[in-house]
Amino acid sequence: MNKQPKYRQVADALRREIDNGAYPPGARLPSESELSARFAASRNTVRSGLNLLVTEGLISSSQGLGYEVRSHEVFKLNASRFENLSFPQNGDAYSTDVTNAGRRPHQTFRVEMLPAPEEIAAWLKVEAGAKAVLRFCHRYVDDVPWSTQATYYPGWLVEQAPRLAEPGDIAEGTTRYLADHGISQIGYFDEIATRMPTPEEARLLEIGAGVPVLLWTRTGYSDEKPIRCTITTFRGDLNRMNYEIGDLAGRNEDL
Amino acid sequence: MNKQPKYRQVADALRREIDNGAYPPGARLPSESELSARFAASRNTVRSGLNLLVTEGLISSSQGLGYEVRSHEVFKLNASRFENLSFPQNGDAYSTDVTNAGRRPHQTFRVEMLPAPEEIAAWLKVEAGAKAVLRFCHRYVDDVPWSTQATYYPGWLVEQAPRLAEPGDIAEGTTRYLADHGISQIGYFDEIATRMPTPEEARLLEIGAGVPVLLWTRTGYSDEKPIRCTITTFRGDLNRMNYEIGDLAGRNEDL
DNA sequence: TAGTGGTCTAGACCACCTC
DNA sequence: AGGTGGTCTAGACCACTAC
Numbered sequence: 250m251n252k253q254p255k256y257r258q259v260a261d262a263l264r265r266e267i268d269n270g271a272y273p274p275g276a277r278l279p280s281e282s283e284l285s286a287r288f289a290a291s292r293n294t295v296r297s298g299l300n301l302l303v304t305e306g307l308i309s310s311s312q313g314l315g316y317e318v319r320s321h322e323v324f325k326l327n328a329s330r331f332e333n334l335s336f337p338q339n340g341d342a343y344s345t346d347v348t349n350a351g352r353r354p355h356q357t358f359r360v361e362m363l364p365a366p367e368e369i370a371a372w373l374k375v376e377a378g379a380k381a382v383l384r385f386c387h388r389y390v391d392d393v394p395w396s397t398q399a400t401y402y403p404g405w406l407v408e409q410a411p412r413l414a415e416p417g418d419i420a421e422g423t424t425r426y427l428a429d430h431g432i433s434q435i436g437y438f439d440e441i442a443t444r445m446p447t448p449e450e451a452r453l454l455e456i457g458a459g460v461p462v463l464l465w466t467r468t469g470y471s472d473e474k475p476i477r478c479t480i481t482t483f484r485g486d487l488n489r490m491n492y493e494i495g496d497l498a499g500r501n502e503d504l
Numbered sequence: 505m506n507k508q509p510k511y512r513q514v515a516d517a518l519r520r521e522i523d524n525g526a527y528p529p530g531a532r533l534p535s536e537s538e539l540s541a542r543f544a545a546s547r548n549t550v551r552s553g554l555n556l557l558v559t560e561g562l563i564s565s566s567q568g569l570g571y572e573v574r575s576h577e578v579f580k581l582n583a584s585r586f587e588n589l590s591f592p593q594n595g596d597a598y599s600t601d602v603t604n605a606g607r608r609p610h611q612t613f614r615v616e617m618l619p620a621p622e623e624i625a626a627w628l629k630v631e632a633g634a635k636a637v638l639r640f641c642h643r644y645v646d647d648v649p650w651s652t653q654a655t656y657y658p659g660w661l662v663e664q665a666p667r668l669a670e671p672g673d674i675a676e677g678t679t680r681y682l683a684d685h686g687i688s689q690i691g692y693f694d695e696i697a698t699r700m701p702t703p704e705e706a707r708l709l710e711i712g713a714g715v716p717v718l719l720w721t722r723t724g725y726s727d728e729k730p731i732r733c734t735i736t737t738f739r740g741d742l743n744r745m746n747y748e749i750g751d752l753a754g755r756n757e758d759l
Numbered sequence: 760t761a762g763t764g765g766t767c768t769a770g771a772c773c774a775c776c777t778c
Numbered sequence: 779a780g781g782t783g784g785t786c787t788a789g790a791c792c793a794c795t796a797c
Contacts, residue, residue: 440744440746442744493693
């Protein structure tokens, strides 16, 4: 018999009860001292067990309130349809999507000139440290922090499309603005990764322990070379990404 | 001044030193008692700080050995080229990919008949609990657990392609086998999500705290309806996914 | 055997929330 | 005021690894 440490027994028992529905999403767990009595363990041991469930993303805690079972509501982003030039959108694709879902979008925005970080330079196929423009969005849905989006444009492109470097929104959307200047994106290369948030990301997205981030890096190509690289950082618990490949012809409307 | 708790100061100081390269990937951190002296904190406080870094995926620990800075080596899977029927592969696409990368693939395999779980049934557009076949792979690369892959086929399909339900590999590959029986996949619908692993997943993939999983759900469509649903569970620290959209014509060879 | 991390306890004090 | 979780300590014993 493989005896588990007591704090794991606590975590396993509570996890089972959560899975069973004994504590449905949004419900409060018994207090630490109650659990301490129930499991005949010290408060610290119970805390270790609860902490396990927190880092698994199952529950969250707040001072003075207690532990609560997390509820998940996910937003699905169809990355293969997003910003499709064949179906041009007016303005920002994100706002459109969120509004269509009956939610209220909100975002803060800033523009920076900076030397391209190494990773970005590799995507844009320019030298590390070369001039680049960063357009940065911090996005909320119904006032919940949802994602951050950093788009980098290579310096050479800015000479052809100077408004990229100007602060403030581009009303018709940057994709449309570039297309109007003869620079159209004919393809994308996407990379999707996941990891735990850095403290900075945890702060911006207001996520605690147990919630990973989903990183979406999209590099847009013109006929000849990369013209932009967009890194979107999502809260992993609230977002999923979809891609359609081949001829699906709307067989997936309800998904 | 916003005073941080001591265990956070410990975590922040060590994180900074790791980021600086003072402790490069693979390096060992000082022992808990050394850190305890350095930070004038009790061993438990130091442990809280170290535990933060563990749940961030930055370091890992093992009994008797100490704490070690994690190193990351990622495998990129091109999901938009994977299993492309225009470029038919002999046998298993996964083994081919891994071998091409100069690594040694290894997998265990099993087949089950079972009632379709609710989520799967939704993808396959059959009733929950309807008969389904599960073909399950547990995959390793150089003996490191890499991913699990569960493919579900609807019961009605098995009547046309009975070998799906037989245990043991299908030498020519299931996609090819189905195509030879007049059932060809004309499109896919992919969904990508991330979360912390369940204890079961953590066991199969041998991941500790601080490493999320990447969930890739691919539903394959024939001309008329879904014919399979594949859920691949990756270690998030070792895998990234790529998609090409539009006409890239090999502009990305080196990525 | 010595040193490492892993588990567990008992108790103290603090910060936050609700009433 | 009373209950909740958050932080911290000091010390005990165990399990694993190295030599």
